[in-house]
Amino acid sequence: EVQLVESGGGLVQPGGSLRLSCAASGFTFSSYEMNWVRQAPGKGLEWVSYISSGGSTIYYADSMKGRFTISRDNAKNSLYLQMNSLRAEDTAVYYCAKGSSMAIDYWGQGTLVTVSS
Amino acid sequence: DIQMTQSPSSVSASVGDRVTITCRASQGISNWLAWYQQKPGKAPKLLIYAASSLQSGVPSRFSGSGSGTDFTLTISSLQPEDFATYYCQQANSLPLTFGGGTKVEIK
Numbered sequence: 091e092v093q094l095v096e097s098g099g100g101l102v103q104p105g106g107s108l109r110l111s112c113a114a115s116g117f118t119f120s121s122y123e124m125n126w127v128r129q130a131p132g133k134g135l136e137w138v139s140y141i142s143s144g145g146s147t148i149y150y151a152d153s154m155k156g157r158f159t160i161s162r163d164n165a166k167n168s169l170y171l172q173m174n175s176l177r178a179e180d181t182a183v184y185y186c187a188k189g190s191s192m193a194i195d196y197w198g199q200g201t202l203v204t205v206s207s
Numbered sequence: 208d209i210q211m212t213q214s215p216s217s218v219s220a221s222v223g224d225r226v227t228i229t230c231r232a233s234q235g236i237s238n239w240l241a242w243y244q245q246k247p248g249k250a251p252k253l254l255i256y257a258a259s260s261l262q263s264g265v266p267s268r269f270s271g272s273g274s275g276t277d278f279t280l281t282i283s284s285l286q287p288e289d290f291a292t293y294y295c296q297q298a299n300s301l302p303l304t305f306g307g308g309t310k311v312e313i314k
Binding site: 125127134135136137140149151152185190191192193194195196197198199200 | 239245251252253256257262294296299300301302303305306307308
């Protein structure tokens with residue numbers, strides 16, 4: 091059974107940093123592209139970032155470029171999102187998401203990030 | 208970036224009704240389209256990929272069609288567990304983009 095378990099969310103002040111982690115199991119993690127997708131309270135889905143299976147190809151949504159860094163450790167079956175210079179508008183549930191030909195076939199349960207003073 | 212426009216934004220329907228949701232891409236995406244279902248407080252769930260392929264375990268009352276810029280998700284006979292919000296997503300190119308969502312509500 092595929093499982094994606096996010097952690098690291100919480101309350102942070104504007105301008106602060108947070109590192110999200112996603113522990114993957116139930117599939118060969120090193121063979122699949124991964125994404126982070128977020129959802130602000132009461133809003134729709136917004137793609138955040140993509141990383142290829144080996145980690146060599148990375149993309150970000152424009153509003154996250156220069157502030158967020160995606161990475162992965164295939165030996166630990168883990169995905170990460172380092173978030174710096176956080177803004178109120180970054181408040182959202184962040185989902186770790188397994189890619190399959192650019193669709194997303196499995197999602198984690200999400201971790202809430204709240205940016206507020 | 209490819210923009211995805213869903214309609215309607217909400218629909219009221221009864222159990223047993225046929226429900227159709229449309230999604231339009233701002234440029235051609237061949238069949239690179241996915242549909243998701245999301246219930247309150249839960250993660251989205253993949254229903255359809257490659258525009259018309261049913262994800263394993265998804266009931267056959269869900270179907271998808273379309274190619275190019277215009278796509279449709281159809282629920283042939285709405286069940287109580289189908290009341291949720293549905294999103295389309297283009298899988299043609301990065302950045303991945305989602306439609307604004309369609310909330311299916313009980314009439």
